[in-house]
Amino acid sequence: xxxxxxxxxxxxxxxxxxxxxxxxxxxxxxxxxxxxxxxxxxxxxxxxxxxxxxxxxxxxxxxxxxxxxxxxxxxxxxxxxxxxxxxxxxxxxxxxxxxxxxxxxxxxxxxxxxxxxxxxxxxxxxxxxxxxxxxxxxxxxxxxxxxxxxxxxxxxxxxxxxxxxxxxxxxxxxxxxxxxxxxxxxxxxxxxxxxxxxxxxxxxxxxxx
Numbered sequence: 001x002x003x004x005x006x007x008x009x010x011x012x013x014x015x016x017x018x019x020x021x022x023x024x025x026x027x028x029x030x031x032x033x034x035x036x037x038x039x040x041x042x043x044x045x046x047x048x049x050x051x052x053x054x055x056x057x058x059x060x061x062x063x064x065x066x067x068x069x070x071x072x073x074x075x076x077x078x079x080x081x082x083x084x085x086x087x088x089x090x091x092x093x094x095x096x097x098x099x100x101x102x103x104x105x106x107x108x109x110x111x112x113x114x115x116x117x118x119x120x121x122x123x124x125x126x127x128x129x130x131x132x133x134x135x136x137x138x139x140x141x142x143x144x145x146x147x148x149x150x151x152x153x154x155x156x157x158x159x160x161x162x163x164x165x166x167x168x169x170x171x172x173x174x175x176x177x178x179x180x181x182x183x184x185x186x187x188x189x190x191x192x193x194x195x196x197x198x199x200x201x202x203x204x205x206x207x208x209x
Contacts, residue, residue: 001013013033013052019037019038019040021033021035021036021037021048021050022035022036022037022045023035024036024075024076024077024078025077025078025079026052026079027049027052027079027083028079028081028082028083029083030052031051031052032049032050032051032052033049033050033051033052034047034048034049034066034077034078034079034086035047035048035049035050035077036048036074036075036077039068042068042070044068044069044070044071044072044073044074045073045074045075046065046066046067046068046069046074047065047066047067047068047074047077047086047088048063048064048065048066049063049064049066050062050063050064051063065108066086066104066106066107066108067086067088067104067108067109067111069090071092071094072090072091072092073090073091073092074088074089074090074091075088075089075090075091076088076089076122076123076124078124078125078126079106079126080106080126080130080152081126081128081129081130082130082152083106084105084106084152084155085103085104085105085106085130085152085155086103086104086105086106087101087102087103087114087124087125087126087133088101088102088103088104088124089101089102089121089122089123089124090102090111097119097120098117098119098120099117099119099120099121099122100113100114100115100116100117100121101113101114101115101121101124101133101135102114103133103150103155105155112155112156112157113157114133114135114148114150114157115135115137115146115148115157115161118137118138118139119138119139120137120138120178121135121136121137121138121139121146122135122136122137122178122181123135123136123178123181123182123183123192125183125184125185126185127147127185128185128186128187130150130152131149131150131151131152132147132148132149132150133147133148133150133157134146134147134164134183134185134190135147135183136174136178136181136183136192137161142167142168142173142174143167143173143174143175143176143178143181144163144164144165144166144167144174145163145164145165145174145183145190145192146161146162146163146164147161147162147164148160148161148162164190167194170196170197170198170199171196171197171198172194172195172196173194173195173197174192174193174194174195175193175194175195180193181193
């Protein structure tokens with residue numbers, strides 16, 4: 001679906017289907033959608049680019065598969081601000097659960113590792129200038145926002161990852177159910193979902209009566 005801020009209504013981009021692509025980002029020119037699609041053969045999720053206005057099948061002749069993998073599900077793809085790179089998450093459950101972050105050229109090609117699963121890295125996002133990558137990581141035992149510098153010319157991470165947030169206890173933390181968490185950035189702000197979790201210990205009297 002697409003929502004119009006001018007007409008205040010939503011319109012369907014695709015027909016009803018059980019295999020509708022999951023959209024994650026617009027191309028910088030606003031003409032294409034960066035999506036993930038379940039592969040009917042491998043049952044893995046691949047990254048595709050499809051036209052922003054769909055007149056037929058969303059995977060028609062104008063759609064282009066960017067990358068796929070026989071053992072990884074690919075998720076959270078996002079274009080760099082200059083449109084040269086695609087940032088994404090790769091998830092594997094066997095032989096052990098892992099979720100790592102990679103970058104590839106916008107037209108596909110070699111995967112460059114940005115952050116190895118420690119033990120779960122998610123929600124990768126570009127900084128507005130494309131020179132940093134932010135993501136949520138469970139390294140240290142709880143989810144926090146981390147960042148790493150990025151060379152947009154050579155497509156390589158620069159230096160070590162650095163911690164951005166410091167959530168440590170249930171009074172305020174990023175939820176463990178990471179599927180329901182999102183991360184957004186503006187020119188000077190970072191927006192994400194957090195929760196205030198609390199619990200109590202109770203003593204019951206006369207339980208033997």
